[in-house]
Amino acid sequence: MELKDLLYGISIKSIKGNTAEQVSGLAFDSRIVKSGTSFFAIKGTAADGHLFIEQAITNGATVIIAEDLPANLNEEVTWVEVENSAEALGIAACNFYDNPSRKIKLVGVTGTNGKTTITTLLYQLFKALNYKVGLISTVQNYVDDRIVSASHTTPNPVELNSLLNSMIEAGCEYCFMEVSSHAVAQHRISGLNFAGGVFSNITHDHLDFHKTFDNYLKAKKGFFDALPKSAFALTNIDDRNGTVMLQNTKAYKKTYALKQMADFHARVIENKFSGLHLDIDHKEVYFKMVGSFNAYNLLAAYGTAVLLEQDSLKVLTLLSNLNGAEGRFDYLVSDKGIVGIVDYAHTPDAVQNVLSTIADVRKGNEQVITVIGCGGDRDKTKRPVMAQVACDWSDKVILTSDNPRSEDPQTIIEDMQAGVSPSNQRKTISIVDRREAIKTACFLANPGDIILVAGKGHEKYQEIKGVRNHFDDKEILREQLNPKS
Numbered sequence: 001m002e003l004k005d006l007l008y009g010i011s012i013k014s015i016k017g018n019t020a021e022q023v024s025g026l027a028f029d030s031r032i033v034k035s036g037t038s039f040f041a042i043k044g045t046a047a048d049g050h051l052f053i054e055q056a057i058t059n060g061a062t063v064i065i066a067e068d069l070p071a072n073l074n075e076e077v078t079w080v081e082v083e084n085s086a087e088a089l090g091i092a093a094c095n096f097y098d099n100p101s102r103k104i105k106l107v108g109v110t111g112t113n114g115k116t117t118i119t120t121l122l123y124q125l126f127k128a129l130n131y132k133v134g135l136i137s138t139v140q141n142y143v144d145d146r147i148v149s150a151s152h153t154t155p156n157p158v159e160l161n162s163l164l165n166s167m168i169e170a171g172c173e174y175c176f177m178e179v180s181s182h183a184v185a186q187h188r189i190s191g192l193n194f195a196g197g198v199f200s201n202i203t204h205d206h207l208d209f210h211k212t213f214d215n216y217l218k219a220k221k222g223f224f225d226a227l228p229k230s231a232f233a234l235t236n237i238d239d240r241n242g243t244v245m246l247q248n249t250k251a252y253k254k255t256y257a258l259k260q261m262a263d264f265h266a267r268v269i270e271n272k273f274s275g276l277h278l279d280i281d282h283k284e285v286y287f288k289m290v291g292s293f294n295a296y297n298l299l300a301a302y303g304t305a306v307l308l309e310q311d312s313l314k315v316l317t318l319l320s321n322l323n324g325a326e327g328r329f330d331y332l333v334s335d336k337g338i339v340g341i342v343d344y345a346h347t348p349d350a351v352q353n354v355l356s357t358i359a360d361v362r363k364g365n366e367q368v369i370t371v372i373g374c375g376g377d378r379d380k381t382k383r384p385v386m387a388q389v390a391c392d393w394s395d396k397v398i399l400t401s402d403n404p405r406s407e408d409p410q411t412i413i414e415d416m417q418a419g420v421s422p423s424n425q426r427k428t429i430s431i432v433d434r435r436e437a438i439k440t441a442c443f444l445a446n447p448g449d450i451i452l453v454a455g456k457g458h459e460k461y462q463e464i465k466g467v468r469n470h471f472d473d474k475e476i477l478r479e480q481l482n483p484k485s
């Protein structure tokens, strides 16, 4: 592709060099630059890509796209000065792959919790409706039936457009993708053409990155602000920021709710371990998924499918049979009748939702034992709150490690302990080793008791000091509990 075609739509301040230059690839990491690639110098959270321009040229970059150009320009490469390199990368990645998002119906889902569940339900639903479909999500990506492993909730723009391009080549008509707040703030989605956007909710998370809740909210809202007129914007108006999200969007606005009138409305008739019984738009339907938070997710998926012009009755019939994503309220029952639940709750609101669901569906006097940790190198302010919520809603809490990453696991546990009130202290014990913590919970449980292992859901690893070791909450529960099936 010629450089001038790659740059189409980017806000450029100056160009020095040949714009007919052929571009063979895009890179934003100098260490993986190959001959003939265009290097985008991005100011990141840990480093400034401008410091690696020389290395990129040494490795073969022929075009440099940057916000600040050096005083002495190497004349062997073309220099492009832009307003924002991260945004330029987003748009260039779309151009490089010939704008795949314009050839597919792309729906983005954003919100603190529920993105993976809603996108996975939509992927499964549209597969059942006999379409070829793509999925971009935390657990894994799909190009129709082919699994592509995921390293982020929303991939970087080059990977993202390459994935969308593979979906076009595979004949996919729809793609459902998670849009994380990091992705909006870092312009990973710039230049994409969305057919629709969905908002699930916004609660406490990621304040390490966004610094304030207001910035976090603005990042999420930025996704809706950029939607085109042709797109739909579907929001949960039971969330206090549901209408704020759509304040400035050009897209046509649609709402969903459980607690008030909305374009798509549901009412929980019954919430049991065996599933939900809902009234959706005056049709009574049974679902396999558990918990009123999943009533929101099912309603969001239903509303999206109807906005994508699918038959509402067919949609409800197929949705009623779906299980959602791996590691979300994923439970087994031991031969002695102990219930073990693995859930990806890693925010205060998610922990509260999953534990209040357990409170709703439990039969009587069983104990609820929660095993919980918090991720390292992530929002520290959510640690004491998650511990407090876990204690308020459980009979026993075992504080343990999640993914400590570069941090000291014991220090993370101490941050959590700070949220445990004196009256709750007798309920808690701390066991740094997560395997031992789960084993202890199983040892403490009596028949009928419910063990919640929160935070890691589908993850098959535990990251400690940069090393990812195999780790699987559900595998350990299975080993310990001897499930019936």
Ligand SMILES: CC(=O)N[C@H]1[C@@H](OP(=O)(O)OP(=O)(O)OC[C@H]2O[C@@H](n3ccc(=O)[nH]c3=O)[C@H](O)[C@@H]2O)O[C@H](CO)[C@@H](O)[C@@H]1O[C@H](C)C(=O)N[C@@H](C)C(=O)N[C@H](CCC(=O)O)C(=O)O
Binding pocket: 028, 029, 030, 031, 041, 042, 043, 044, 045, 046, 047, 048, 049, 050, 052, 138, 151, 152, 153, 154, 155, 156, 180, 181, 182, 183, 209
């Ligand atoms: C905080 C964060 O989001 N970081 C992401 C970001 O990195 P960054 O821009 O901060 O990179 P940096 O290390 O500061 O470097 C700046 C620039 O210099 C370049 N560089 C650096 C070193 C070098 O030798 N040469 C070089 O060119 C880097 O490639 C980069 O372009 O951009 C990178 C490329 O896209 C991501 O891999 C990286 O994700 C890190 C690993 C991460 O853990 N991100 C998490 C927090 C994340 O993104 N999570 C969200 C949401 C999670 C959820 O709630 O679901 C997600 O979408 O996954």
Ligand SMILES: Nc1ncnc2c1ncn2[C@@H]1O[C@H](COP(=O)(O)OP(=O)(O)OP(=O)(O)O)[C@@H](O)[C@H]1O
Binding pocket: 111, 112, 113, 114, 115, 116, 117, 118, 138, 153, 178, 200, 201, 293, 294, 296, 297, 327, 328, 329, 343, 344, 345, 346, 349, 350, 351, 353, 354, 457
């Ligand atoms: N609609 C919802 N409202 C509140 N909590 C939810 C909702 N859906 C799921 N949860 C809780 O949040 C956890 C994570 O759900 P899910 O993976 O669908 O969210 P996500 O938005 O994709 O998360 P991430 O930001 O890590 O990608 C679930 O395990 C559950 O505990």
Ligand SMILES: N[C@H](CCC[C@H](N)C(=O)O)C(=O)O
Binding pocket: 153, 346, 374, 375, 376, 378, 402, 403, 455, 456, 459
């Ligand atoms: N996508 C989320 C996942 C957190 C999952 C939890 N297990 C942890 O490691 O903190 C994040 O990166 O913040």
Ligand SMILES: [Mg+2]
Binding pocket: 115, 116, 137, 138, 139, 153, 178
């Ligand atoms: Mg997710």
